[in-house]
Amino acid sequence: MNMGRYLVIAKSSFMTRVARRSTFIFTFLGNLAYITVIYYLWMAVYEGNSMLNGMTFNQAFAYLALASSLFTMFQVYTEWFMSAHILNGDIITSFIKPLDYQFNKLFEAFGAVISNFITISIPTLLVIIFVFDTKIEVGLNLAFFVISLLMAMLISFFIDYMIGLCSFYTESIWGICTTKDVIVLFLSGAMVPISFFPEYLQTICAYLPFQAIYNIPLTIVTTPGLSLMDYANALAMQGMWVVILLLVSRLLHAVATRTITVNGG
Amino acid sequence: MAMIRLENLSKHYKVLNRSEGLSGALKDLFSRDYRIVKAVSDLSLEVNAGEIVGFVGPNGAGKSTTIKMMTGVLKPTSGLLTVNGRIPTKNRAQNMQEIGVVFGQRTQLWWDLPVIESFKILRQIYRVDQSSYNENMNIFEELIDLKALYSTPVRYLSLGQRMLCDIVASFLHNPKVIFLDEPTIGLDISIKSRIREVIKTLNEHKQTTIILTTHDLSDIEALCKRIVIIDKGTTVYDGSIQKVSSMFGAHRTLKIQLPPAEYLALDQLATSVNGHFSQASAITMEQSEEGWIHFTINQDEVHLMDVLNYIGHHYPVHDIKIEEISIDKIVKNIYEGGLA
Numbered sequence: 056m057n058m059g060r061y062l063v064i065a066k067s068s069f070m071t072r073v074a075r076r077s078t079f080i081f082t083f084l085g086n087l088a089y090i091t092v093i094y095y096l097w098m099a100v101y102e103g104n105s106m107l108n109g110m111t112f113n114q115a116f117a118y119l120a121l122a123s124s125l126f127t128m129f130q131v132y133t134e135w136f137m138s139a140h141i142l143n144g145d146i147i148t149s150f151i152k153p154l155d156y157q158f159n160k161l162f163e164a165f166g167a168v169i170s171n172f173i174t175i176s177i178p179t180l181l182v183i184i185f186v187f188d189t190k191i192e193v194g195l196n197l198a199f200f201v202i203s204l205l206m207a208m209l210i211s212f213f214i215d216y217m218i219g220l221c222s223f224y225t226e227s228i229w230g231i232c233t234t235k236d237v238i239v240l241f242l243s244g245a246m247v248p249i250s251f252f253p254e255y256l257q258t259i260c261a262y263l264p265f266q267a268i269y270n271i272p273l274t275i276v277t278t279p280g281l282s283l284m285d286y287a288n289a290l291a292m293q294g295m296w297v298v299i300l301l302l303v304s305r306l307l308h309a310v311a312t313r314t315i316t317v318n319g320g
Numbered sequence: 321m322a323m324i325r326l327e328n329l330s331k332h333y334k335v336l337n338r339s340e341g342l343s344g345a346l347k348d349l350f351s352r353d354y355r356i357v358k359a360v361s362d363l364s365l366e367v368n369a370g371e372i373v374g375f376v377g378p379n380g381a382g383k384s385t386t387i388k389m390m391t392g393v394l395k396p397t398s399g400l401l402t403v404n405g406r407i408p409t410k411n412r413a414q415n416m417q418e419i420g421v422v423f424g425q426r427t428q429l430w431w432d433l434p435v436i437e438s439f440k441i442l443r444q445i446y447r448v449d450q451s452s453y454n455e456n457m458n459i460f461e462e463l464i465d466l467k468a469l470y471s472t473p474v475r476y477l478s479l480g481q482r483m484l485c486d487i488v489a490s491f492l493h494n495p496k497v498i499f500l501d502e503p504t505i506g507l508d509i510s511i512k513s514r515i516r517e518v519i520k521t522l523n524e525h526k527q528t529t530i531i532l533t534t535h536d537l538s539d540i541e542a543l544c545k546r547i548v549i550i551d552k553g554t555t556v557y558d559g560s561i562q563k564v565s566s567m568f569g570a571h572r573t574l575k576i577q578l579p580p581a582e583y584l585a586l587d588q589l590a591t592s593v594n595g596h597f598s599q600a601s602a603i604t605m606e607q608s609e610e611g612w613i614h615f616t617i618n619q620d621e622v623h624l625m626d627v628l629n630y631i632g633h634h635y636p637v638h639d640i641k642i643e644e645i646s647i648d649k650i651v652k653n654i655y656e657g658g659l660a
Contacts, residue, residue: 063444067430067437074473075433148428151447152395153416313395 060154061162070165079174081125082191086179090120094187108250115248116278117189122245122269124179130270131167133160134235137219138228156307157216164212192279199286203272206293211268213300215237216308223311225279244270264296323497323529324367326392329399331360331385331553348398359385360553362399369496372410372523372530374540374561375546380552380649382532387499390531404496417446420490420528424502429474435485436470439492446493453492459525461487463518480511484518491522499528504539535647541565551651564650570619571645576631577637578611584611586613589635595623596630613637616649 066180095118110118137160139148151158164256183189209318218235222228240246244266249257260266275281335355338344367373368395377383389401392408392415401408401439408415422428429438438577443453460466464484475483483503490498500519504512523530532543540561541549547564550559557564578585590605590613597603602621606614617624624642631637 057447060445066400067433067441070569091657105569138334147388147423148426151391151416151419151421154445155413176435243438262407310489 061158062125063173064154064159065162065166065169068163069170072167072170073174076174082171082175085122085177086175087182088181090183090187091124093119093123098204108248110248112249113190114121114277117183117191118261118273119245120183120187120189121180121229123274123275124176124183125207125269126240127179128168128171128176129208131164131171131212131215132315133164133212133215134219134222134232135227137216137223138232141222142227156312157304160216160219161209164215165208167182168208170313191276193270196275196281196286200276200292201273203275203290203293205299206290207268207272209297210264210293210300211239214264214268215298220307220311223243224312239268242266243268246275264300265304267293284299286303293306321369322366323369323371323404324365325402326363326386326390326539327400329360329363329365329386330358330397331382331389331394333357333359347368351362354573355500358553360389360396361551363554363556365438365555367529367531369529370523370527371546372519372532372544374544375531375550375648376535376537376540376547376611377550377556378651381551381651383550384501385553386486386550387421387501387531389534390497391419391499396517400517413654417493418496420493420495422483422486422498422499422500422503424489424500424505426485427474427482429482429485429489431475432473434471434473434477435466435477438474438485442489442492448493452494453564456492459522460491464514466490480507483507483511483515487515487518488522491526491528492527495528497531500530500532502534503532504534504536508627510569512536513542537564537644537650538645546627549647549651549654555611556651556654568645568650568653571649572617572619572624573643573645573649574617574627575608575625575639575641575643576613576615576635577639578613579636582636582638583611585635586611589613589631590659592634593627593631597627603627618644 085255096111097116097119101107101115105111107115116144137146149159152159184191214235218228220230221231225231242260242263244252244260245268249260249270250264252260261272271293277288333356334354335357336348336351337355339347339351363386364381367460375383375386385394389396390403390408392403392412395409403415404418406415406418416425429435433441439457442448445538448456457466466485466488469477469481474485477485487500493598503519504515507515511537516539519530519532523543524529530543532539534540544561546559547557547561548555549564576589580591586607590607592604593603593615599621602618604616608614615627617627628640
């Protein structure tokens with residue numbers, strides 16, 4: 056595989072995102088509103104308690120505020136674009152390039168994630184730290200957090216991509232997309248930290264890939280005093296999901312592209 | 321040498337038979353009632369290196385499906401297909417490196433980015449080395465004054481400018497074959513002639529094999545020596561454009577509209593035209609909506625002016641249009657033995 060070809064795809068996707076700059080302002084403002092709401096909501100939840108389910112208020116808030124920041128970072132609409140391009144037939148312009156469609160989409164997503172990171176996540180992060188006066192552990196955890204984020208992005212992409220492949224068959228994936236968003240957000244711990252879930256739901260989540268997108272990186276960054284072994288376990292878990300989802304999505308990709316028919320034109 | 325070879329190529333689609341109404345829509349969710357649509361059947365064709373072939377046919381004739389098979393996007397149901405000695409659906413990436421495709425209704429440029437960025441990105445995707453990139457960009461510059469557009473985002477280009485950019489961009493990686501799918505659709509006459517010029521120059525310069533589909537016969541006349549007319553997925557004519565032009569070049573369609581009060585006179589008008597001109601076979605007519613009636617006239621036998629004068633003299637004409645014969649009419653005429 057020739058990396059240069061794909062890096063230029065990431066670059067072009069980054070530039071395209073940056074060209075539409077008004078989007079960032081509104082996503083950022085939306086984030087701020089969401090963070091303000093969860094701040095007061097969780098303040099009420101913690102009323103009179105310093106610790107709930109092993110998390111302090113500061114930890115729980117940092118976890119959820121960062122989750123919203125990560126969510127907007129990973130929100131690159133891969134599946135929506137795939138479905139739209141299938142329906143209007145534009146997908147053919149991707150298929151006539153000497154590129155693998157899945158890697159093409161992966162690097163497009165990658166460029167978009169980086170643009171989201173710079174233009175939305177960093178400003179949101181600054182607000183979380185300085186306006187809401189949230190303490191974030193500084194240390195080795197940040198290095199592991201970065202690695203963990205990369206894997207989380209891959210897992211998020213593979214799930215989006217597989218959903219996107221559905222549009223090769225169903226022509227409309229609106230319902231599937233929104234259902235996926237809700238399931239991922241809830242079971243990944245992005246709405247409520249997984250440690251607040253009842254025992255049986257925590258067990259179910261542990262066997263699903265979704266918690267590897269939000270819960271693992273967020274736990275790494277917000278939990279003080281984790282041992283190297285804890286980090287290694289968490290990253291190994293993510294790594295396993297990356298490999299499994301890569302293989303599964305690759306298989307579905309092969310099947311779907313074999314049966315593709317291009318509409319219109 | 322044959323650059324493109326099609327032998328008994330067929331493509332069949334499986335299409336769900338849709339039922340009517342809401343209950344029908346619900347029923348369709350579980351329906352397994354398919355029918356087979358033969359988009360292309362038993363198509364054979366050979367195109368030599370450096371040739372420009374006009375590929376025409378009415379809507380739904382199977383042109384786009386054939387192009388998509390030749391580009392390797394669709395897999396043929398049966399038959400043999402090689403482009404540049406390769407089977408397009410095998411080793412796709414390598415194959416795409418050697419062909420270029422332009423779709424009139426879509427762009428392969430980056431919509432939100434300045435024009436020059438698209439060229440830079442394409443250069444990297446196709447691994448074009450710096451010297452051939454510069455050389456090509458100079459050629460494009462001479463042809464279409466590209467530099468003036470460099471910093472304009474693609475979405476701000478007019479359709480004509482965008483099409484010119486798309487066409488030259490498809491030549492950037494020096495492909496051996498280029499497929500132009502309706503490159504002049506929706507464009508005005510002046511930009512059409514510039515596009516033809518650009519295609520012609522690049523073809524002569526680079527000896528690129530070009531397959532051109534269009535609904536505009538004048539595109540074909542300006543660019544191609546050879547025309548392939550297909551209908552219902554199979555070839556109805558494959559030969560020189562001259563023969564088609566000489567057979568149908570003299571044909572014009574005269575469209576006459578009567579004022580609303582006279583709609584009922586249309587039948588009478590048709591019969592009287594038929595009766596007045598003795599070579600009735602030279603005129604075919606067809607009634608259309610809103611008081612329009614179309615006469616397709618072979619001017620070698622009957623002068624269009626005579627018909628017009630006759631009608632103008634006897635009927636209150638509301639509006640007229642005169643058009644060149646359309647591909648659909650030619651196909652119809654071929655079926656009726658026009659080229660036999």
